[in-house]
Amino acid sequence: MILVNELKGKIKSKGYTQEKLARELGISPKTLCTKLNKGIFGSDEIENMIRILEIQNPIEIFFA
Template sequence: MIKVNELRGIIAKNGLTQSQVARKLDIVPQTFYEKMKKGIFGSDEISVMIKELHIENPMDIFFADDVT
């Protein structure tokens, strides 16, 4: 599971909304919100977010052992 709060912070830091990130992933915002709620994204979606959001340490966010 991912660290949702950290991902939200990175989205905001990039000046984007969750809806805008959803469009970059070619999914509707509601689907993005559900994935955020569950803390689970597919590997293709993770790859796009790493690139589009300029995430330097993806392991810390997307493959976290502790999701607090």
């Protein structure tokens, strides 16, 4: 289960908007919004978000 509010907080704290993060991930902002609302991401997307957002403890957000 992904802690979506924690992920959204991390996006904001790193100075990203959902639109900017979507571009970095190679998906549309609408797709990112849908994935955030459903809490469902592929392993590639999770790995990229960990790298892009420099998440130190990904287990706390992505595998709670």
